[in-house]
Amino acid sequence: MGYLHNAFRKKSFRLLSFVVGLVFALVMGCQTSAQVASTEILWDTYGIPHIYGKNGSNAFQAFGWAQMQSHGNLLLRLYGQARGRAAEYWGEEYLESDRWVLTAGVPERARSWYSLQSPTFRSYLDAFAAGINAYAREHGDKLDDEVEVVLPVKGEDVLAHLHRVLHFTFVVNPEQVAGVAKEESKPGSNGWAIAPSRSATGKAMLLANPHLPWSDLFLWYEAQITAPGINAYGATLVGIPVLTIAFNDNLGWTHTVNTFDGWDTYELKLVDKGYRFDNKVRSFETTTLSVKVKQKDGSLLDQPLVVKQSIHGPVVSEKDGKAIALRVVGLDRPGVLEQWWDMARSQNLKQFETALQRLQLPMFTVMYADRDGHIMHLFNGQVPIRKKGDFEYWQGIIPGDTSKTLWTKIHPYKDLPRIVDPQSGWLQNTNDPPWTTTFPTAIKADDYPSYIAPRFMDFRAQRSTRMLFEDDKITFDEMVEYKHSTRMELADRILDDLIPAARKQGSELALRAAEVLEFWDRQANADSKGAVLFAAWAEQIDWDKTFSKPWNENFPLTTPDGLADPKSAVATLEAVAAKVEKTYGSLDVAWGDVFRLVVSNKNLPANGGSGNLGIFRALDFAPASEDRFQAVAGDSFVAAIEFSQPVRAMALTSYGNATQPGSPHVGDQLAIFVNKQLRPVWRERQEILAHLEERKMF
Incomplete structure (x- = not known):
C-alpha cells in the first residue's frame, strides 16, 4: 500500500508540474529569437537535460555542466582513476586500478591523442572540461570533498576516461588478462532494426537496449543535444562528452557488445x-x-x-x-569521439557510413534504421x-x-560482416555472432576468416529472433511489449522433457516440483510462481552435458534440446527443490519476492532475469542477503523509435538519470521499470517546456 500511495503522490506531483510547465511554456513561447539562440539547459521532470547550444563549443560546455549536476561525484572519481592517480587521491583500494591504467599507458596516450584532435574538436573537449569546472566552482558544496582533488579537469582527462572505458574495460579488462576466458565478463545488450516491410505503419523502427552494470563507469546518461548541425537524443556513459547511442529526425543507431576479439x-x-x-x-x-x-x-x-x-x-x-x-587494437586511433559526434549529425545512410568507415570505434555491433526505410547491421570493430x-x-x-x-x-571497413536491407525485413543482435542477425541467413560465416567471430546462438538470441520471426507486421506498441518479454526460452525448450522425467523417476518432492513447473507461466514476472525453482535448477546444470542435442547451426532455433541424462536432471531438480522449499517455505514462491530492484531507498519486486535462460528482458542479480537478490546489471537504457513524421519515441533509464546525493532523479524511473513500461521522449521545445523542472542559462 505504501508503494501505491507513493505512486499516487508522484503522479499528482507530475500533473501539477505539467500544468505549471504548460503555463511557463506559453509565456516562454513569446521569447525573442535572441533568447532562443542563447545556450541553455532545459531539465525535464525526469532529470533529462535538453541542451540548446548556440554553437558546438557552448553545447559541449553545457553538457559538461549537466553531467556534473547529475553525476558529479561519480564523474570526478572516474576521471581520477583514468589519470592513474586514484590511490594518491583516495587510498590503497585503488592501487590495482592505477597499476592497470599506468601499465596500459592510458594517461600518456591520452595526452598524445589530445594533440592529435582536430582543432575544432579539441576546442569541444576543452569546452566540456570547462563546463565541469564551472559547475564545480559554482556548486562545490554539492560535491563530496574527497573528489574535489581531481579539479580542475582538462580536455586530456576526458580522453583518458574514454580510453580507459573503451580499450581497457570493454575491449579488455584486468580480470580477463588474469585468466578469465575472453568470452566471459562481457556486458551485453539487445538491438533490433525493423524495416518498413515488417512494420505495421510502413515506417522503420529501432530498439536500443544495452545491458550494463548499474554502477561505476557503466552508468548511462540520457540527454538531448541541439546546436547548429545537430539535434540528437540518446544516451552516453557518464563522463563521455558525446552521445554514443542516439537518434535524430532522420536516423538512429544502437550498439551491442559483439563477439569481437581485439x-x-x-x-x-x-x-x-x-x-x-x-x-x-x-x-x-x-x-x-x-x-x-x-x-x-x-x-x-x-x-x-x-x-x-x-x-x-x-x-x-x-x-x-x-x-x-x-x-x-586501436591505440593509434584517437578519433572515436568525433566519429560518434558525426554519426549523430548524419542525415542519411551514406553520411552515417562515411563516419563509420573511419573505423575509430574499436568494437561494438552497430544496429541502424532510418526514415528512408533502410536498416543495417554492422559487425563493427578494429579486427586484426x-x-x-x-x-x-x-x-x-x-x-x-x-x-x-x-x-x-x-581489416578495412569493406571486410567487416555487414548487411543492409535484408530480405527478412528485420535484424536482431543480443551479443550473438553476426551470422544469426536474421533469417534466412544474410551474413554467411563461410565468407569470412574463421577468426572473426565464433558460431553459436544462445537462448536469448533465439527468443529475440522468435518474437520478430513470428510477427509479420509489428506495431510500435508491440515492439515495446516484446522488449519487456520475460519468457524463458530455455523453459519452453526443456520442460517437455524435464517434467515427464520428474514424474517418472522422481520422489514425492520431485513430483511436487513437476507440478509447480507444469502450472508456471514460464516467465520471470514479479508474480510468476515456478520461475525461482526453474532458475535454481538451470544454475546447477552442466550446460555442456545437459542436452541430448547440442546446438546445430542448421537448426539454430530448435537446438539445443532434450535431456542427455534425465536421471541426473531430476536429481538436480530434487536437490534445488529441497533448498528452495527450506529457504522460502514453498516451491512456488513468487519471483518478485526473491528478486528485487534496489536503488537508493527504493526496493521493488523485479521482473526479468538472466539472458542465459533465454529472457529478452535481461537482468543479472547478486545476493542482497541469505535469501534475497538484487539487480546489479542488465536492462539499463532503453529507447524505442519509429521513424515516422514526427519521430515517435519512448525511453527509460532504469535506475534514473542521476546519482548525485539529494537529486530527486535517483531511482525515479524504477516504478516505470517495474510496470514494464517506457516513458515518452520529449524532443520538441514546446513539449519540453510543458514538462520543465529547471532551466539553466549560460
Whole structure:
C-alpha cells in the first residue's frame, strides 16, 4: 500500500508540474529569437537535460555542466582513476586500478591523442572540461570533498576516461588478462532494426537496449543535444562528452557488445634482460613510474611501478622465466569521439557510413534504421588481420617468439560482416555472432576468416529472433511489449522433457516440483510462481552435458534440446527443490519476492532475469542477503523509435538519470521499470517546456 500511495503522490506531483510547465511554456513561447539562440539547459521532470547550444563549443560546455549536476561525484572519481592517480587521491583500494591504467599507458596516450584532435574538436573537449569546472566552482558544496582533488579537469582527462572505458574495460579488462576466458565478463545488450516491410505503419523502427552494470563507469546518461548541425537524443556513459547511442529526425543507431576479439596475450621467453623473437634477443623498453598511495594518516607513500614494453605491448605478468605481454587494437586511433559526434549529425545512410568507415570505434555491433526505410547491421570493430588460427585459437595465450603470430594491421571497413536491407525485413543482435542477425541467413560465416567471430546462438538470441520471426507486421506498441518479454526460452525448450522425467523417476518432492513447473507461466514476472525453482535448477546444470542435442547451426532455433541424462536432471531438480522449499517455505514462491530492484531507498519486486535462460528482458542479480537478490546489471537504457513524421519515441533509464546525493532523479524511473513500461521522449521545445523542472542559462 505504501508503494501505491507513493505512486499516487508522484503522479499528482507530475500533473501539477505539467500544468505549471504548460503555463511557463506559453509565456516562454513569446521569447525573442535572441533568447532562443542563447545556450541553455532545459531539465525535464525526469532529470533529462535538453541542451540548446548556440554553437558546438557552448553545447559541449553545457553538457559538461549537466553531467556534473547529475553525476558529479561519480564523474570526478572516474576521471581520477583514468589519470592513474586514484590511490594518491583516495587510498590503497585503488592501487590495482592505477597499476592497470599506468601499465596500459592510458594517461600518456591520452595526452598524445589530445594533440592529435582536430582543432575544432579539441576546442569541444576543452569546452566540456570547462563546463565541469564551472559547475564545480559554482556548486562545490554539492560535491563530496574527497573528489574535489581531481579539479580542475582538462580536455586530456576526458580522453583518458574514454580510453580507459573503451580499450581497457570493454575491449579488455584486468580480470580477463588474469585468466578469465575472453568470452566471459562481457556486458551485453539487445538491438533490433525493423524495416518498413515488417512494420505495421510502413515506417522503420529501432530498439536500443544495452545491458550494463548499474554502477561505476557503466552508468548511462540520457540527454538531448541541439546546436547548429545537430539535434540528437540518446544516451552516453557518464563522463563521455558525446552521445554514443542516439537518434535524430532522420536516423538512429544502437550498439551491442559483439563477439569481437581485439586483444591477445603473448607468452615471451625471457633471455638475460630481454626476450626471444624471431631467433634473436630483443630488449624491453623499460620505464619506472612512481605510484603514490595515500595512507590513513593522509601522508603519501611512493610505490615503484616498472613497466616493460615488448614489440607486442606491455608486460602484464612475469613468472618462471616467462612473461605475458598484452596487445590491444586501436591505440593509434584517437578519433572515436568525433566519429560518434558525426554519426549523430548524419542525415542519411551514406553520411552515417562515411563516419563509420573511419573505423575509430574499436568494437561494438552497430544496429541502424532510418526514415528512408533502410536498416543495417554492422559487425563493427578494429579486427586484426591474423595469419593463422580460428576464433578459438586466439582465445588462448599466443606464442610470442615469432613474428608469424604478431598482427600489425586491421581489416578495412569493406571486410567487416555487414548487411543492409535484408530480405527478412528485420535484424536482431543480443551479443550473438553476426551470422544469426536474421533469417534466412544474410551474413554467411563461410565468407569470412574463421577468426572473426565464433558460431553459436544462445537462448536469448533465439527468443529475440522468435518474437520478430513470428510477427509479420509489428506495431510500435508491440515492439515495446516484446522488449519487456520475460519468457524463458530455455523453459519452453526443456520442460517437455524435464517434467515427464520428474514424474517418472522422481520422489514425492520431485513430483511436487513437476507440478509447480507444469502450472508456471514460464516467465520471470514479479508474480510468476515456478520461475525461482526453474532458475535454481538451470544454475546447477552442466550446460555442456545437459542436452541430448547440442546446438546445430542448421537448426539454430530448435537446438539445443532434450535431456542427455534425465536421471541426473531430476536429481538436480530434487536437490534445488529441497533448498528452495527450506529457504522460502514453498516451491512456488513468487519471483518478485526473491528478486528485487534496489536503488537508493527504493526496493521493488523485479521482473526479468538472466539472458542465459533465454529472457529478452535481461537482468543479472547478486545476493542482497541469505535469501534475497538484487539487480546489479542488465536492462539499463532503453529507447524505442519509429521513424515516422514526427519521430515517435519512448525511453527509460532504469535506475534514473542521476546519482548525485539529494537529486530527486535517483531511482525515479524504477516504478516505470517495474510496470514494464517506457516513458515518452520529449524532443520538441514546446513539449519540453510543458514538462520543465529547471532551466539553466549560460
